[in-house]
Amino acid sequence: MATAYTTVDGDFVHALEIKRSRFITYLRRVETEEQARALVAELRKKHFDARHHCSAFILGADRTAMRSNDDGEPSGTAGVPMLDALAKRETGSGTTDLSDIAAVVVRYFGGILLGAGGLVRAYSESVSRALDAAPLVRRTRQRILGIDVDHGTAGRLENDLRAGGVQVLGTAYGPGHATLKVALGDEADILAAFTDRLATLSAGSCTARALGTEWVDAP
Missing domain, CATH: 3.30.70.240 (Alpha-Beta Plaits)
Incomplete structure (x- = not known):
């Protein structure tokens, strides 16, 4: 069993524009699937005019629960790269132990199609950039x-x-x-x-x- 892991210290928001589409990433510390899904529901209401609310989360010190959702984007182009960005994040000395975290990327379509490869890069970069700037905390x-x-x-x-x-x-x-x-x-x-x-x-x-x-x- 894990004796330590890393998570986000509270809530964090980061925005990124790629080819006129706006990607707004929300990170939140969560401990249950219900809390992760509540964040998605909250952002659907807040950004009711956005086309997509894609999500990924990891739960538990041993990272026993990992889920993702493309929310209407082509299969595998949003939720999976978001989850990969969380799961493969190095938090120190090559350690990949980020958990109890939910990421939701709200996308406002800018009129330019990105293609499958472009979407994968955009959603992955959105979460990675947010993690670069977000305050993280070690838990033991x-x-x-x-x-x-x-x-x-x-x-x-x-x-x-x-x-x-x-x-x-x-x-x-x-x-x-x-x-x-x-x-x-x-x-x-x-x-x-x-x-x-x-x-x-x-x-x-x-x-x-x-x-x-x-x-x-x-x-």
Whole structure:
């Protein structure tokens, strides 16, 4: 199973004109097919006057789901090259691990036929150019810990942990105490070092409890 992958950091839009046709690429982070299809439906309403709304998406850390749709373009000239642009994207050191991402290319026809080869190049380039400019983020599977502290201590402890390089995901304030949620690498030495640091910062008054694992964006 994958322990890390790369995805787009939020939503991103990029426009490209090729032989008077306008190709507008939308990228969005998604985690389900329903979310990917919702993006297509959203853009059909927004760009109701466009001729095509072609799409491709990849889901899961292990990229277990890959889908594409030509939306009226000749078969294999839009969705497949879009999906290839996503699947073959190198995100560092030759790694191709882009996932949890949907791409929709809205095409406004400019009156000049591009031919099958021209369409393949246009849709592939549209997604590739968008990925060139889009902010990407690395996600890793992290051990999640909860630290219960009194309200008056929570802010100081959170600041001290962040200053020491600990990734604090947030603080929840309950009626009796606050709970800091932190993410750590899964290695035993990282946990040991964190436990020692927490004991020092809290004078031994705080301990961390395991909350499981989650996919976390790199800071």
